[in-house]
Amino acid sequence: MAIIEVRDLYKIFGPSPRRVIPLIKQGKSKAEILKKTGCTIAINGATFSIEKGETFVVMGLSGSGKSTFIRCLNRLIEPTAGEILIDGADVMKMDQEKLREVRRYQMSMVFQNFGLLPQRNVVNNVEFGLEVSGMEKEERREKALKAIKLVGLDGYEKSMPSELSGGMQQRVGLARALANDPEVLLMDEAFSALDPLIRTQMQDELLELQARMHKTIVFITHDLDEALKLGDRIAILGPDGRVRQIGTPEEILSTPADEYVERFVQNVDRTRVITAxxxxxxxxxxxxxxxxxxxxxxxxxxxxxxxxxxxxxxxxxxxxxxxxxxxxxxxxxxxxxxxxxxxxxxxxxxxxxxxxxxxxxxxxxxxxxxxxxxxxxxxxxxxxxxxAEVGKNSDEAAAPVPLSEYGDENNGNGNGSGAGREDAK
Amino acid sequence: MENIRNLIDVGGAFEMIVRWLQVNLRFFFDAIRTVVSAFLSGTTFLLNLPPVLVMILLFTVLAWYVASRGVAIFTFLGFGLIWYMGLWRATMSTFSLVVASVMIALIIGIPLGIWCSKKDAVWDVVRPILDFMQTLPAFVYLIPSVLFFRLGAVPGVIATLIFSLPPAVRLTNLGIRQVPKEIKEAALSFGSTPRQMLFKAELPVALATIMAGVNQTIMLALSMVVIAGMIGAGGLGNEVVRGVTQLRIDVGFESGIAIVILAIFLDRITQALGTSSQKQT
Missing domain, CATH: 3.10.580.10 (CBS-domain)
Structure with missing residues (x-):
């Protein structure tokens, strides 16, 4: 069952953005529209659904509108047009009261730079969401401690965020998001600010947690390797704010939808993604x-x-x-x-x-x-x-050349890398 | 040119407004006067209630507890010196003058600063007014303030208030605007109401900056208190004015020293409050 459904979502920044939508439908380019109206298109007609329990990765380079997109889901940014259904209820039509309910009980967010409150210690930070929703002190403390344990931070309950390393701070962020047991976790480049070793470790831990909890995770990243590692499905956003392809990591690698995606995935170490x-x-x-x-x-x-x-x-x-x-x-x-x-x-x-x-x-x-x-x-x-699969990765021009062809300029393309190809299929 | 100048008389217009206010808003200014002077006599009474030595010890303990041992020693010696110089009563009435104007400045300034940080339009209006308040020479509004509130401590408080209010507004505004976007977003994303956002996220994060504003407000108030002495606000200001007008170098110096001691004491205390709020809670 789809827990999040996004239909025809647009986000346009600039003066009176709604008038831009007809222009987009006429097929005008991003640059033309910017010149004509002064409006920037961040999300250009996104439509997809996210299944319960899956990890859905939205992947794009900077400026592709991916951060805007995730903020549209809980309306930290107001979308310009479209529909966002969470469990069948349209987030865009909600009043502030109803929207707060959704934010308190259904969706929690994890931020790139953690977004922790510096003057609160770990347990008070983790409690924040519960405190805001008006839960009693003992009950929320209990839940917070449970969440802290879940992310492996027990023993640090009384530490201040400034005393913790980046990886540990993000665990606090994750615990805070998990404390109120939401159905959906929104993770905005959650591991991008961490150094590579810690990042890999956090990815592994997230996979482990997810295997136990089966939350619906919307994960934003600019790192394709991260997307391929974490995502059950991946949506690739192009520079124009349009969704270029949605599919499993293997689908995206084996059948890129267009040239943009193809260029995107060509440098991926396929051998790490293609499975036995x-x-x-x-x-x-x-x-x-x-x-x-x-x-x-x-x-x-x-x-x-x-x-x-x-x-x-x-x-x-x-x-x-x-x-x-x-x-x-x-x-x-x-x-x-x-x-x-x-x-x-x-x-x-x-x-x-x-x-x-x-x-x-x-x-x-x-x-x-x-x-x-x-x-x-x-x-x-x-x-x-x-x-053969490993061979697909290599650059044909750099492949070894048979001695007989060496120096023969008309026949520079050695095909050593394709040796096993017939057997592959 | 002269004709045009006669046509629009800037100074004359201001004077007219002041006169008009003086006549038509008498009741309003009288009300303010009553409240402020009640507050002033209350604090002066309290500060003079215990024996001087007890007060000095109280200040010392406070300094030790909030700031450090060094500040405590300074406080003990400094206030001891003030007492020895026979300026205790004057210092306490200056202190209550400062307390009164700072309290009013914060009661007005912090909410105004919060409002400014939320609405750009408000900030656009308030900002030039703050510039005006800070740069207009104090004597210029000392006179209307006497007209409205008559001589004494009340116009002194009002003049001090005008001079010391801006940093409270400015730094509150700045502090809240400087709260990292992600912290605001985090607070919102967990379903905070605007009020929860302000009290649970923004104000605590901005507290150190706001305390810097409070500190500045107190310092400016102290420096204004001397000028207020010219309109009979009392306290150390009066002593300084006496020293200047009677060419009494000794009186001037002694009361000057007393002001410096009071200033350093208040500065260290509020600064310590500001930095400790950053670390703990």
């Missing part, structure tokens, strides 16, 4: 002991492969059988394949990024098996597929 499940395939396997040597050899011949995975009846992986061993066994007139099952096979999870598979792929002679959390055999990733 994305390039893995369902592969033929045989069930032991129900199937025996003949079945194994037939399966390998039919699919033209040199090895086949063996599972038990509940599809737990037992190992792999190679064609060489199988033929040897057949020559010896034996039927039981137990003796030739090789259990020295590497396994991985569906969500492992292929960067982590690369080392293994170089070592092993067999495909890497994919097992889910219960250990059930899901499929396998071939070494060729991994190497």
């Amino acid at each position: 499940s994305a390039i893995g395939r369902r592969v033929t396997s045989i069930t032991y002991p129900r199937e025996d040597l003949t079945a194994a050899i037939r399966a390998m011949e039919k699919h033209d492969i040199s090895s086949v995975f063996v599972t038990d009846s509940s599809r737990h992986l037992k190992g792999i059988v190679t064609i060489d061993d199988a033929l040897k066994l057949q020559k010896n007139k034996e039927k039981d394949i137990a003796s030739i099952i090789i259990d020295d096979v590497y396994t991985t999870t569906p969500t492992t990024p292929i960067a982590d598979l690369l080392g293994t792929a170089i070592k092993t002679r067999y495909p890497i098996a994919i097992l889910d959390e219960e250990g059930v055999f899901q499929g396998a990733v071939s070494r060729a597929a991994i190497i």
Whole structure:
């Protein structure tokens, strides 16, 4: 169920902004409109819905209106036109009283520079939202302490914000937002002010928290790696304030909607985002002991492969059988394949990024098996597929050139990087 | 040129307004006069109620508690010297004059400063008035103030008030405008009402700046008190004026020293309040 629905949202800064909307619909550019009316378009007709429990990342460079967008959701900035439905209620039509209710109980915000009150200690900062909503002292203290514990700040309740490091201050900000148990968390570049190591750590912790809490998170960032890491879905905002693409990280990487998105994602380390499940395939396997040597050899011949995975009846992986061993066994007139099952096979999870598979792929002679959390055999990733995916990342012009073509200017494009491509699909 | 000057007489117009106010708003000024003078005699009475030594010890303890041991020692020696010089009563009446004008200045100045910080239009109007109040030579409004309130301490308080009000307004306005945008947004995003926003977020964050304004107000009030002595406001101002008019170098110097001691005491106390408000609570 969609918890937030945004329909045709516009935010235009400048004198009498509503008159600009017809101009936008006529297809006038941002620069033309600025020149003609003096108005700047921050959000240009955004429409999408955010599902309950998902992490929705809005990603754009500075000036793309992403901070404006998140402030429209709780009306810290008044949108110019459109509809914003939270749980079916239109935020834009609410009076101040109703809007405060929404801010107090449904949406909490985490800020880039933390926005903590410097004269209050940690627990009083965390209590702020509850205090404002008029909760009794004991009750709000209890909830605040719980939230502090959740973000791992216990022991610092009485510290002042100025005594804490950036990462810890943002934990306070997060605890404050979690204290009143909102359905939606709005995070405005929440980790952008932190140094890279702390940032990665906070991202991991957020993922961990989210796995337990299942909040709806709207996360704003200018960092594509962060977006890809945290987002269940990502919306990419263009410089004109228009949403260019909405999709899962893999969709955005594999099928960019337009040139802008494509340029955006071309420098991403794909191997950190593309997971084993994305390039893995369902592969033929045989069930032991129900199937025996003949079945194994037939399966390998039919699919033209040199090895086949063996599972038990509940599809737990037992190992792999190679064609060489199988033929040897057949020559010896034996039927039981137990003796030739090789259990020295590497396994991985569906969500492992292929960067982590690369080392293994170089070592092993067999495909890497994919097992889910219960250990059930899901499929396998071939070494060729991994190497091909890594190869896509590299710059063709910088690829190694065969000696025979060296110095031949007409044929400067070596295709060494594409070697495994046929195997990839 | 001369004709035009006769046509629009700036000074004459001002005088006319003053005369008109004096006649038609008599009751209003009398009311103010009554309130202020009641307040003044109240504080003077209180300050003179305990024996002098008790008062000196009270001030010393206050200095120790709020500021530091050094300030406490200074306070003890300084007020002791004032007592020794026989200026205790004069100092206390100056003190109550300062307290009265500063209180009124803050009661008017801080809310006005808050209002200015919220509405640019208000600030645009108030700002030139503050400039006017601060730069117009004190003697110029000393005279109308005597006309409205007659001689004595009350016009002294009013003149002091005019002179010392601007920093309270300015620094309150500045302090609130300087509250980081994210803190305001954070307060709003958790559902603060405008009142909660002001009292839970803006004023506490701006407190250090506002206290700097209070400190400035007190300092300006003290420097004005001497001038107010010319219209018989009493206290150390009277002593200074006596020293000047009778060429009594000793009297002038002694009362001057007393003012400096009082000024340093008040300055250290309010500054300590300002910085401690930044750290704790």
